[in-house]
Amino acid sequence: MSALTSLAPAPAARPSVLDAAEIRAFVAGRLAAHAGRPATLMLSLPAPAVEPETLLRLIPGRYGFLWHPPAGTAFAGCGASHRIDLAGSARFDRLRRAAGGLFARLESVVHPAASPVPPRLFGGLAFAVGAAGDEPWRSFGDGCFTLPRLRYASDGRRATLSLTVRGEDELDRPGRRRWLELLDRAVAGLTAAAGGGIAAGDEPPGDVAAVARAVHPPPLRRWNEQVEAIRAAIADGRCEKIVAAHRSVVELARPVAPATVLRRLENGAQAATRFAFCRPDGTFLGATPERLILRRGRRIATEALAGSIASGNAHAAQLLASAKDRCEHQLVVEQIVRRLEPLCAALEVPPEPRIRALRDVLHLHTPITASLASPRHVLELVELLHPTPAVGGVPTDAALRWIARCEDVGRGWYAGPIGWFDARGDGDFAVALRTCLLRRDRAYLYAGAGIVADSDPALEYEETALKMRSLLAALGAGA
Structure with a gap:
């Protein structure tokens, strides 16, 4: 396993039975001591190792999240002690400034039996500024990151539960009582889940039944028109590749809990990062196979993932031999290398792509690692x-103009950067693919395909359908 695969070692397992009274006394004492202080306090406590989605079932609600990579530490959270909402073209600069001030005012206290896991901000950004300006994305905006009220971190063997509160306005006597009750609820539920019991908030067994009532796929005729328009732009020399995206809308017989969909995605997502970001009126979730960037000190890792075919043993050789898919893939590799090279002292790029196998789709995959010449924030x-x-496409600016002008629906956070970062500038970000937005009795599923000169519209449409298949199955709408 690469040193960059995980940002935390796999330590010895800890017992799942906790002394709840001792932990409560520890927390009560620390909260009382911090009352009236201006700094934000983060208390980290030992917790039993369970599936991180358990916390989402225990305490559902606004600003919950899940970040569950295929290896390393997984996180779940509920509530937001602090929230950074982003808008406009300066969103990255605003995020760095706001996060720097927040981390500078944060005090971290770790219980002696807990594993220290540094504070991190979790969230994401829209594909482009303004891409989330209309429904159903309006509440997500151009970007949002949160410091969770409750954060659960587990590497599968040991776990930490953290509570974050603001000393100035949240730690009077009623406030301390409220946070202790929240913590009691979380600890009791996690302990019950670790013991094999049904944690409070678990979905009933009947919830695994189909909830999809009707599926409205994107119109094939409109898709064909878009692909032909892109091919004409390529023939005219205006671009080399554009990724076209569209969405399906699934009518649900009843609202479904995000944790339920995430649990159903687990079986087919061993090579993917499962994620969720909850807002007051909806949850954006999925299982993305594509990392955008991982930074640990001066070491970074990214990847090119482009060129696809339906899963199957015989199809792997077909994909590797496809001139169209190899061309599409190489465009991605070349741009990543071109952008990183000026910043790196060393860059490692395999000469040939390999196969990344998912449940329904095979992808051409090139892992890229590097050492930064000087420190850079993630x-x-x-x-x-x-x-x-x-x-997006090649060249980027031309592709983005086409997407903004010609795609029928806004991408929102689909295909945008999602992930986390810490006070040191380390972090892990993925590209939000294989996604859906859950809103009450609707699920909006998004998928795209890279269009190059010799793309076949029907085959590209079929590719987008393959990419939606696992989410449709998780919603009970297909196998």
Whole structure:
């Protein structure tokens, strides 16, 4: 396993039975001591190792999140002690400034039996400024990151539960009582789940039944028109590749809990990062196979993931031999290398792509690792790389203009950067692919395909359908 795969070692397991009274006394004492102080306090406590989605089921609501990569530490959270909402073209600069001030005012206290996991901000950004300006995306905006009220972190063997509060206005006597009750609820539920019991808030067994009532796929005729328009632009020399995206709308017989959909996605997402970001009126979730950037000190990792075919043993050789898919893939590799090279002392790029196998789709995959010549915040790297040609096109500006002008629906956070970062500038970001937006009795599913000169509209449409298949199955709308 690469040193960059995980930002935390796998330590020895800890017992799942906790001394709840001792932990409560520890927290009560720390909260009382911090009352009236201007700094924000983050208390980290030992917790049993369970599936991180458990916290979303225990305490559902606005500003919950899940970040569950295929390896390393997974996180879940509920509530927001602090929230940074972003708008406009300076969103990256505003995020860095606001986060720097927040981290500077943050005090972290770790229980002696807990594993320290540094504070992190979790969230995402829209594909482009203004892409989330209309429904159903309006509440997500151009970007949003939160410092969770409750954060659960687990590497599968040991876990930490953290509570974050503001000393000035949240730690009077009623406030302390409220946070202790919230913590009691979380600890009791996590302990019950670790013991094999049904945690409060679990979905009933009947919830695994189909909830999809009707599926409205995107119109094939409109898709064909868009692909032909892109091919004409390529023939005229205006671009080399544009990624076209569209969405399906699923009518639900009843609202479905995000944790339920995430649990159903788990079986087919071993090589993907499962994620969710909850807002008051909807939840954006999915299982993305594509990392945008991981930074740990001066070491970074990214990847090119472009060129696709339906899963199947015989199809892997077909994909590797496809001139069209190899061309599409190479455009992504070249742009990533071109943008990173000036910042790096060393850059490692395999000469040939390999196969990344998912449940329904095979992708051409090139992992790229590098050493930075000087320190760079992960947000600098996110801004530098996004959007890669895997979700935008070549050249980038021409592709983005076409997407803004010609796509029928706004992408919102689909294909945007999602992830986390800490006070040191380390972080892990993925590209928000294989996604859906849950809103009451609707689910909006998004998928795209890279269009080059010899793309076949029907085959590209079929590719987008393949990419939606796992989410449709998770909603009970297909196998």
